[in-house]
Amino acid sequence: MFGPRRYLPSIPSLLALEAVDRLGTATAAAEELALTHSAVSRQIKVLEGQIGVRLVVRDGSGLKLTRTAQEYCEKIRAVLTDLSRSTLTLRVNPAGGSLNLAILPAFGLHWLAPKLKSFAQEHPEVTVNLSTRLTRFDFDAEQQDAALHYGTRDWHGVHYLRLAGERVLPVCAPGLFARPLRSAEALQAATLLHLQTRPGAWENWFRQHDLSAGGVAGMLFDQFSTMAQAAVHGMGVALLPEYLAQIEIARGRLVSAFGDPTPTEGQYFLVWPQRDPEKPQVEKFVNWLKRNL
Structure with a gap:
């Protein structure tokens, strides 16, 4: 009332x-x-x-x-x-059953979006509405039913469904370096591009190559797409998820700067609030994802 x-x-x-x-x-x-x-x-x-x-x-x-x-x-x-x-x-959906899903731009576009046609065919009664969220938020304060999350299980009050791990690759514009780099150490002197939501990504990459990288400086971006575009224009080396790096490499816009893809500490999850009862459309989406991972 x-x-x-x-x-x-x-x-x-x-x-x-x-x-x-x-x-x-x-x-x-x-x-x-x-x-x-x-x-x-x-x-x-x-x-x-x-x-x-x-x-x-x-x-x-x-x-x-x-x-x-x-x-x-x-x-x-x-x-x-x-x-x-x-x-x-x-x-847009008078029959009801809308699912409001908050996505991460790059992963949502390249991993999830191609799969949604299958969900729509299996559940035509559910309309999926997508909006972008880059960080954690309060489900009670926003009209979202579920979200894509990268990182660890650090989002409190939610259920988790692991979707995928991640590997990253340093990439740059063709010709950025006069000759191919022969060691990971050579990247320490390069201009490195950073993502706001992953401030320690380069430090972790260098650590995996047994190198110290304290105080790594460079340009800061809020999304992978803009960071990749900056790399295309020769503004530095970007550490991109493998699925995104391979797309740009296939287009001839970027090349591997050094080495092979390496795993990150984080993972991709679907998260949804621990509510009782659970929304039917959320349950349908979760069950569908489990069958299609």
């Missing part, structure tokens, strides 16, 4: 207040909402009367939100966003 209905403001009033807060003026809000300036002002007055709190200061230059109203608008915006997303989900 939501509580007394008198504490549930009308959508038009909330839209008017949110638009004034975001756009800065009632005139701009009226244009966006296809209303008159007076209609926007009237909607806000209705909201003030309903909740008994002053939300705007009216002066000769227009409407100015109070600090309390600005804080209230942050919550309004989140609620309206969730409502819009839920409505869109219902519209």
Whole structure:
């Protein structure tokens, strides 16, 4: 139960207040909402009367939100966003059964996406909605049912399904080095490209080759795709997952800088919250993955 209905403001009033807060003026809000300036002002007055709190200061230059109203608008915006997303989900899948899956960009695109056609054929009643998340998040705070996770079993309050291990390979643009490197030690003097979510990747690689690599410096990227593109343009050496490195090597855009692919400490998992009862669409997806690993 939501509580007394008198504490549930009308959508038009909330839209008017949110638009004034975001756009800065009632005139701009009226244009966006296809209303008159007076209609926007009237909607806000209705909201003030309903909740008994002053939300705007009216002066000769227009409407100015109070600090309390600005804080209230942050919550309004989140609620309206969730409502819009839920409505869109219902519209594209009126039969229900949507699975909201947070993916890692590179692994999700190259490992999972090609398999999803098989899941759709087996379970046409479930619509899979994909969105990108680079790090762990709170399942209770976001509308996600499951997520792809790289690393160890360090995400608390979730179930784990191991999907794959990983091997990485140093790659660079053809011609970056005048002659092929003959040792891993030679890479210590190269410009190395780093991924934000894996700050210790190069140190681990050097350690596997019995070398110390404290204080390795270089450019920082938030995704493998942008780091790979930087390597293509000769900006340094990228340590890429084998599946991604091989694609770029086959295209002739990158070459191996040194050695063979080496295993990383992390693994890829599907994770989903430890809720009771478990959502049927999550159970279907997990069971399907187990049969197709």
